[in-house]
Amino acid sequence: MHNMGYFGIKSLLALQGGGVSAHTRASSEAAAVAPNSQLNVCKEPSNINKSRWTASSELDQLPSLNRRALTGSKLLAAITLLLNARFGYGTSTAACNALQSALPGRVFFPGSEEYVNDNEHYTQATSQNSTCSVEPESVDDVTTILQIVASGDTRSPFAVKGGGYTGNFGFSSTTGVQISMSRFSEVEYDESTSTVKIGSGQRWDDVYTQLAPSGVSVVGGRIPGVGVGGLSLGGGYSFHTDQRGLTVDNIVAHDLVMPNGTFVKVTNETNSDLFFALKGGFNNFGIVTSFTMRAFPQTDVWIAQVAYPMNASNAVHQAVEKWSTSNTNFKAVNQPVYSASGTNEDESSLSSVLFYDGPTPPSGLFDEYFNVPGAIPNILGTMSFSNAVLTFVNIESLNPPRTARHTVPVSYYTVGILNEMKSQFERIIAETKASNRSFIALTISPEPFAQPNAHSTDSAYPHPPGRFVCPSVLEAHWEDPASDEFFVNAIAEAQRAIQARAIEEGQSFPDDILYNNYAPASTPLELIYGDNLGRLREIKERVDPENVMGLAGGFKIEP
Secondary structure: OOOOOOHHHHHHHHHOOOOOOOOOOOHHHOOOOOOOOOOOOOOOOOOOOOOOOOHHHHHHOOOOOOHHHOOHHHHHHHHHHHHHHHHOOOOHHHHHHHHHHHOOOOEEOOOOHHHHHHHOOOOHHHOOOOOEEEOOOOHHHHHHHHHHHOOHHHOOOEEEEOOOOOOOOOOOOOOOEEEEOOOOOOEEEEOOOOEEEEEOOOEHHHHHHHHHHHOEEOOOOOOOOOEHHHHHHHOOOOOOHHHHOOHHHHEEEEEEEOOOOOEEEEOOOOOHHHHHHHOOOOOOOOEEEEEEEEOEEOOOEEEEEEEEOHHHHHHHHHHHHHHHHHOOOOOEEEEEEEEEOOOOHHHEEEEEEEEEOOOOOOOOOOHHHHOOOOOEEEEEEEEOHHHHHHOOOOHHHOOOOEEEEEEOOEOOOOHHHHHHHHHHHHHHHHHHHHOOOOOOEEEEEEOOOOOOOOOOOOOOOOOOOOOOOEOEEEEEEEOOHHHHHHHHHHHHHHHHHHHHHHHHOOOOOOOOOOOOOOOOOOOOHHHHHHHHHHHHHHHHHHHOOOOHHHHOOOOOOOO
16 A cells, blocks of 8 residues: 655655664564554454454453463464354465465465565564465466455455555455565556556556656655555555646556456546546455556656754744645645654654755745754755655665554644644653653654645545645554554544644544545545445445455455
8 A cells, every 4th residue: 555654754764864773574473453543453354344253352252261372473373263263264275275286386385485575564563474475477367366265165365465565454464365466567668658557566666766767757656665556556645746646646547357357457438437446446346467657757856854953843833834825836845744763852853855846946945944943954956756765764674563553634734733743742752751661653744735636536535626635644653562552542642633623723524534545444434435435335346246355454345
């Protein structure tokens, strides 16, 4: 899935030459955390939506188990057994054996390097130990996989992983069959049509690097390591959004293997309903193997970062409000970031990342940010777009153990809203310190786009020109499982407080759409799809009447 979810901390650390140390990648030793107000050990099986089952309640029914002893892989194994017994699974092994026979050399089991890579995710706690992993390399392979995992004795839970950047447990990981799209890595520029065909297993920084010699680019992710698949099936905010819209607005075709195994090329002309559904509908309608996107000429760009003392926040907030409400230069992007790497005062920082889609910004464009008292500018200057993206820390090097993420929809960022963001940032730090806890990183960051919906198209992800909201991201990373509930609740409380302030100031509504690539797993579908939900359910019923894609996790649209 992917986006600016951890942009603030990465940008700050990258531009200051710092970094977060990579943690041990024994990811499945960590219990999962869904960033919402209810902490569950495991996400409910996605195809059993009407059950009230939770992992913790099932464990309570087993008095012979010492729950404190059930940690890491032992806990995962216990939950898997419960799932198998209660819901009639137990077919993942049969599915893996069938896949190994049908796709020799492309199926992997525990102990192999491929298996580790296929199951690994950006956040350690969102990785699981699958029964096996499979790396399809053709449309026919994907057809074979879907036919096996959907059929009779080999029917099995599965997951589809592109880049693995999701912060939500079970959205692209599973204890069943893990499908890695890594071999779908093509980047094919067609000069005659000004389009690029991009494999769903690619990563955006690699896409930009491969397109650079042709002098073109596409609307995609903003930091290294983010996968093409999740971002393109969600929404896709970009450095080019004010000029060209979201990623979903720039897709002209999807190569799709439908749930019944049939391959189709989906365009607005060939199947307008399915084309609409794939632009924000994630994995509900099949497996996308590639996206064809509009390309555009890409010049060199300019980039800088400005760090501020924390006591300069009032002046920074005034600059952001002015930018949010009056900027008309759609080549310019500003990303303010509150970030902290610890609970001490000297570990907190406020900064702004400044980007201009051209070799040199017009004189005075960013003066509001440079003229803040105490500002410390770090002007990286002019460089290729692909190199500009690479100045940020690659998410794959971070691999935080545990993550809570949320988002607030805001039209214009006022001083009052920004003050509330700072207040919530400081509250979380103070409460963390008072409770003798610690975090690896904390960030709260607004994203003040000027006209993010000006180029919107008919898409499952609602972003109409008449009602635009900019996302913001709230994110915490920590290591101790005992702190799960604390940080999940802290981020949720911050989200509620910030949105309440935005509502007071007329910059948000209670039913505003939450950006799907930032939203926690508990988010109601009505806040993900709004009025589009009914249409999506009708399309789902036609495309996937057997609910094959319900065997995979994610925001599930049921027929």
